Amino acid sequence: MGQYIMKSAYNVLRDNSMDANVGNKKSFWTRLWHLKILLKVKHFMWRVICDCLPTKDRLLSKWVEVDSKCPVCNLIDETSLHALGFCPVAALCCQLQGVRFDSAAINNTTDWVQEIYQHSGRSEVNKIFMIALMIWNNRNDVVWKQKGRGAKSSCRQGCVNPEMAEAIGIREALSWVKEHNWPQVVVESDCLGAIQANSCSSISLSYLGRIIDECKRLLLELKSRNATLRFVKRSANMVAHF
Template sequence: MDANVSNNKSFWTRLWHLKILLKVKHFMWRVICDCLPIKDCLLSRRVEVDSKCPVCNLIDETSLHALVFCLVAALCWKLQGVRFDSAAINNTTDWVQEIYQHSGRSEVNKIFMIAWMIWNNRNDVEWKQKGRGYKDIVTSAIHILNNWEFAQDRSFDFFIGFISQTEGNMCWKQPQTGTIKINTDAALFKIKQAS
């Protein structure tokens, strides 16, 4: 990790204040600190592994290759319309700094979410021998981000589905002495019968 970044409070503050899933923030912290279990890191720790990228199987795997320059990753970024200056990027810290410089907050959230899904896809290829297409990776990342943002929305009106203002305001009442009270919740669905 770049020494300038490790002491740069605003760099880390920006990461930890993003409105995104905590596991994605943690993932990006690991990316920046270069502590993902990527093959070049494993080899440097004397773990015997094949050095080739499990997704493209063409180039030795580094964090930067896996998340930015691998064929599937590059197609994800192209589909999303994100461009990176490969001449200015030497490591993942440079990559994140370029994202910060050229992207607004919501765009940074999307980029980090897609990077996390690219990583998940890489792990599926490595450990399950099955991966997703680049369109599915981007669609899934944006879908998960949108669902998470919707769940975080404090302005959502939970009573919007009720017919009247008081319909959703039922409260529990203590049963009368000598009686048994059973509280239930149920839903009915019409089932189409096959003809």
């Protein structure tokens, strides 16, 4: 004759809700709870595995009227797996940390975590789970605070030197910031010449000089919003060359 306790009921419900492909369910959860990582990260990953994050697909399943598209990329419907692993922004964050996933072998968040367990050491698992939480926090900033990283691209025909091309890019970026009224913006460039030209007080009558003057004017207009330019090495600016 068995004994009913809340813990045993929880274990049954938890295991029944998991993918049948998970072999040792107890070992699967034990590995998560024994990680040397912040408790909030463990709790977050528990929510990810149980698929109880308030993503668009989950909200729609509860009859909440929302747009189904991912709020970050706005390309396809948002699920937990898309938001953390396969959204272009999330995928790029992982790739920049040397983490790649085989999308063909992953159908849900349980598969995703199993893939991480099988191909990563303990420290790498900790890093990936921390990245996942930061990706989710960025997603929430986009949804609730209209914050987060933005991106814009354009194509121009012609042949110019690197300083000219970068100066035009800086001007476009500053114009974009002004258009959206964003505060506390840092525009990064890996072209030292363009950054130095914007901090130089001398006046040039060349075409490059006119572009730089426009950048300076925009920076002055954006001074109240604390917009700044900053040089970064190309090795630290991989997103721009992805």
